[in-house]
Amino acid sequence: MTSANLFPGVKVILVETSHPGNIGASARAMKNMGLTELVLVNPLDFPSMKAVFRSASAGDVVRDAKVVETVEEAIADCQLVIGTSARERRIPWPLLSPKECGEKVVTAFEGDQKVGLLFGRESRGLKNEELQQCQFHVNIPTGEAYSSLNLGMAVQVICYEVLQAKLAGRPDSGDAERDWDRPFADSAAVEHFYNHLEETLVQVGFHDPENPRQLMTRLRRLFNRIRVDQMEVNILRGFLTAINRLGKPGESQEPQEKG
Ligand code: SAH
Numbered sequence: 001m002t003s004a005n006l007f008p009g010v011k012v013i014l015v016e017t018s019h020p021g022n023i024g025a026s027a028r029a030m031k032n033m034g035l036t037e038l039v040l041v042n043p044l045d046f047p048s049m050k051a052v053f054r055s056a057s058a059g060d061v062v063r064d065a066k067v068v069e070t071v072e073e074a075i076a077d078c079q080l081v082i083g084t085s086a087r088e089r090r091i092p093w094p095l096l097s098p099k100e101c102g103e104k105v106v107t108a109f110e111g112d113q114k115v116g117l118l119f120g121r122e123s124r125g126l127k128n129e130e131l132q133q134c135q136f137h138v139n140i141p142t143g144e145a146y147s148s149l150n151l152g153m154a155v156q157v158i159c160y161e162v163l164q165a166k167l168a169g170r171p172d173s174g175d176a177e178r179d180w181d182r183p184f185a186d187s188a189a190v191e192h193f194y195n196h197l198e199e200t201l202v203q204v205g206f207h208d209p210e211n212p213r214q215l216m217t218r219l220r221r222l223f224n225r226i227r228v229d230q231m232e233v234n235i236l237r238g239f240l241t242a243i244n245r246l247g248k249p250g251e252s253q254e255p256q257e258k259g
Contacts, residue, residue: 013040025152031055035163080114083120086148118134194223
């Protein structure tokens, strides 16, 4: 029997879904396109027979769905995170078309990266802080009068593009990324780095948490754009630790482990 999962390590993550029918519709949309790894962040109503019914022959995807409490947990092991959004945001983020999104996902998959595709709440999409944990955003172009697709439909469009990109074969443009000499840092490592960076910026008096402006958002966008690898994150953390030590004369010069 052929495996239903053509993309091991590529997860569809639904955040705080209200309607279990949409979970079922998303599962079906995924399985039709060869994806089976479904993660539900804090769903309102799950497990649910409505979800299983709506999924038709993708009940296995619904039943195997992993339920987690937070987006951080869902994406912790992902080296590529792409967030879907129906709207323009105040701070622009690197934006992909659905086709480009499909190509990015397949290139990352072929480079053994774990990938998270984030979909938001039916009522109000993804929060800004969730979107800021993504390296890229993807918007499905629509007619001007109504830009918000049903959740299951949005999952369908994106998963369709992932499969199309795989069927189209390897684009040369992804070679450098596939052959990178170090694994890209995962989301958990990058989040630790942002926390360490923020603490250090406060320590040296560059960042005032009472008046943050958009400093951390802009720095997140900067590093997301680069896509740091594991070694680079270690170097940056070591650099920050050295600055931390300078700011604390008299303290131990032993390297400090930051979690
Ligand atoms: N009212 C919400 C839209 C929620 S639609 C808002 O204004 O943000 C539920 C989810 O479906 C979205 O969070 C997103 O994951 C996906 N979605 C809907 N329309 C989309 C579009 N045009 N492009 C990309 N994703 C879309």
